[in-house]
Amino acid sequence: MGQTTTRRAAGTALADHVTTLAEQTFATADGLRAAAEELFSGVPENALDLAALRPLVSAALGGLITGAGVITTPLADGIGALEWWMVTGPGERSRLDLDLDPASENFVDVARQAWFSAPRDTGRRHVTGPYVDYVCAEQYTLTFTVPLTRRGAFAGIAGADVFVGDFERALRPVLRGAGGPVALVNMQGRIVAGSTAHHITGSLIREPHIRAALADGVARTLTDGVTLVPCPNLPLAVLTWPTG
Amino acid sequence: MPDRASARSVVFAPLDPHSRAETVVRRLTDAITFGLLTDAEQLPSEADLAAQFGVSRVTVREALVALRHQNLLETRRGRGGGSFVRAPAGQADSSLRDRLSEISLPNLRDTADHYTAIAGAAARLAAQRATADDAQRIEELTGDRGRPLHRVERDFHLEVAAVAQSARLAREELRFGTELGTLLWSPLVRSAAVTCDAYAEHRAITAAIAAGDGDTARTLTEEHIEKAVERLVNLHLTLVDP
Numbered sequence: 001m002g003q004t005t006t007r008r009a010a011g012t013a014l015a016d017h018v019t020t021l022a023e024q025t026f027a028t029a030d031g032l033r034a035a036a037e038e039l040f041s042g043v044p045e046n047a048l049d050l051a052a053l054r055p056l057v058s059a060a061l062g063g064l065i066t067g068a069g070v071i072t073t074p075l076a077d078g079i080g081a082l083e084w085w086m087v088t089g090p091g092e093r094s095r096l097d098l099d100l101d102p103a104s105e106n107f108v109d110v111a112r113q114a115w116f117s118a119p120r121d122t123g124r125r126h127v128t129g130p131y132v133d134y135v136c137a138e139q140y141t142l143t144f145t146v147p148l149t150r151r152g153a154f155a156g157i158a159g160a161d162v163f164v165g166d167f168e169r170a171l172r173p174v175l176r177g178a179g180g181p182v183a184l185v186n187m188q189g190r191i192v193a194g195s196t197a198h199h200i201t202g203s204l205i206r207e208p209h210i211r212a213a214l215a216d217g218v219a220r221t222l223t224d225g226v227t228l229v230p231c232p233n234l235p236l237a238v239l240t241w242p243t244g
Numbered sequence: 245m246p247d248r249a250s251a252r253s254v255v256f257a258p259l260d261p262h263s264r265a266e267t268v269v270r271r272l273t274d275a276i277t278f279g280l281l282t283d284a285e286q287l288p289s290e291a292d293l294a295a296q297f298g299v300s301r302v303t304v305r306e307a308l309v310a311l312r313h314q315n316l317l318e319t320r321r322g323r324g325g326g327s328f329v330r331a332p333a334g335q336a337d338s339s340l341r342d343r344l345s346e347i348s349l350p351n352l353r354d355t356a357d358h359y360t361a362i363a364g365a366a367a368r369l370a371a372q373r374a375t376a377d378d379a380q381r382i383e384e385l386t387g388d389r390g391r392p393l394h395r396v397e398r399d400f401h402l403e404v405a406a407v408a409q410s411a412r413l414a415r416e417e418l419r420f421g422t423e424l425g426t427l428l429w430s431p432l433v434r435s436a437a438v439t440c441d442a443y444a445e446h447r448a449i450t451a452a453i454a455a456g457d458g459d460t461a462r463t464l465t466e467e468h469i470e471k472a473v474e475r476l477v478n479l480h481l482t483l484v485d486p
Contacts, residue, residue: 134414
């Protein structure tokens with residue numbers, strides 16, 4: 001019983017740390033959302049120029065955030081607009097150039113991407129990943145997106161990217177201090193970061209009882225001593241396993 | 245017999261700036277030949293091309309001049325002007341035939357071995373790491389017959405590498421997609437082999453990934469690529485003069 005309490009405390013410490021980092025990242029995305037919505041409200045759709053957001057998008061990069069910006073649903077001409085920037089090297093940034101014209105050969109259908117479709121379908125913020133982002137930075141990534149609205153309707157997303165490697169590094173002190181096996185997982189049971197070789201980033205939790213508990217999303221201790229601590233208002237949770 | 249010391253000095257000789265222009269020419273020629281750039285399509289501006297290829301504008305200009313000489317581009321002046329693709333009918337086949345008959349079989353075999361290792365490993369890991377949603381995403385890519393096969397192939401194998409959770413394997417897929425994929429999955433090679441059904445092979449690979457059967461997913465992927473390479477080699481052999 002004592003061990004379970006300690007393990008759960010370790011899980012809570014990691015969940016708290018994750019929540020802090022995620023909320024900071026979402027705060028950035030939300031700032032971009034507010035600016036984009038204000039821009040939207042001021043002009044007719046055919047005069048919308050997201051370039052006005054560039055200074056804000058540029059300022060969003062740094063720390064854990066390696067990419068940020070705004071992508072809209074198709075505008076009057078049937079083509080979405082985007083203003084998204086990425087860190088491409090030390091002191092180096094580049095603007096993401098996606099072809100959002102459905103008639104084009106190189107069309108990138110952002111509606112297929114969870115970072116776009118999840119906020120659209122739920123009206124809520126979303127953490128996508130860990131996933132291989134072959135559309136933007138070609139890196140293993142977590143993408144934090146919030147829906148942006150225009151006259152009450154979904155009009156696109158604002159978001160920020162964090163490389164999984166950087167996120168893991170930021171969590172490392174807490175992972176190491178957990179005193180036993182611990183892992184941060186998403187709602188699919190995919191491991192974001194773990195403290196043992198068995199719980200390596202990118203692998204899946206296969207055990208049905210743990211997956212069922214994840215789907216419930218309620219803090220609890222399972223019969224085999226595994227504890228689950230959800231990260232509040234995030235599609236992430238921390239699992240701990242008994243030591244020894 | 246080549247002198248080893250001088251061969252080494254060649255390796256470390258400064259890069260010829262013209263070879264960059266040639267690389268740009270090759271890239272654009274391939275894109276036009278394989279229909280990635282379509283007839284009458286406008287190319288990005290010189291400045292944009294220079295930025296995208298990571299070369300100087302002078303290099304881009306040199307490449308565009310060469311493409312104009314090959315009648316693959318035309319330049320229109322004034323308002324609405326720029327460089328436009330010219331892809332006369334039948335040209336695609338004959339350029340591809342030229343490139344095919346020129347390839348070196350040992351090099352092709354080595355490139356294909358490398359690619360098979362990448363794609364096979366990606367399929368095995370994808371089977372280990374795919375959720376039901378992931379399998380669904382791959383499945384969605386296997387049904388669309390309206391698109392050119394080399395694009396379907398690129399998207400399919402790229403998605404598999406993404407589901408494998410490997411950014412490195414995905415980057416390799418992107419690289420091979422342009423390097424080898426356009427040749428491997430070209431319509432010309434397919435028309436020479438009526439028995440090929442890449443879509444059915446994709447569905448079988450996808451089923452193995454969805455079932456979590458990594459060994460089968462890998463084997464099927466390796467066979468899928470080996471068959472394509474075999475078709476390519478056979479076509480090459482028929483094109484080479486006896």
